[in-house]
Amino acid sequence: MKKPIIEISNLAKNCNEALILAILSEKDSHGYQIALEIEEQSGGVFKFNHGTLYPILHKLEKDGLIKGFWKDEGTKRKRKYYSITKNGEEYFAGQQSGWQNFFSNFLNIIGKKKYE
Secondary structure (H helix, E strand, C coil): CCCCCCCHHHHHHHHHHHHHHHHHHHCCEEHHHHHHHHHHHCCCCCCCCHHHHHHHHHHHHHCCCEEEEEECCCCCCCEEEEEECHHHHHHHHHHHHHHHHHHHHHHHHHCCCCCC
């Protein structure tokens, strides 16, 4: 079986999708909650602003990797929540494998001692 490839030209896109799908693989969440979870779990290394996050969520939804649904939160207004689909779970599994392969090879190259 061919290893999934993370293309250098699409690093940011693939990274953002993988982070969002990772959160949604744990539980259904609304956009702001997804952004907070990513920031918290990464110790502040990864941050999303609304201008970045929502277009990615809309694309993932359009591609059938996640689905959105409205949820009434009592006295608060309705919020759009997202859940990962079966296709999204399969895509995310490929992303996980691709990122593991990418970083293994990346660290193999940059971790070499150059001054021996």
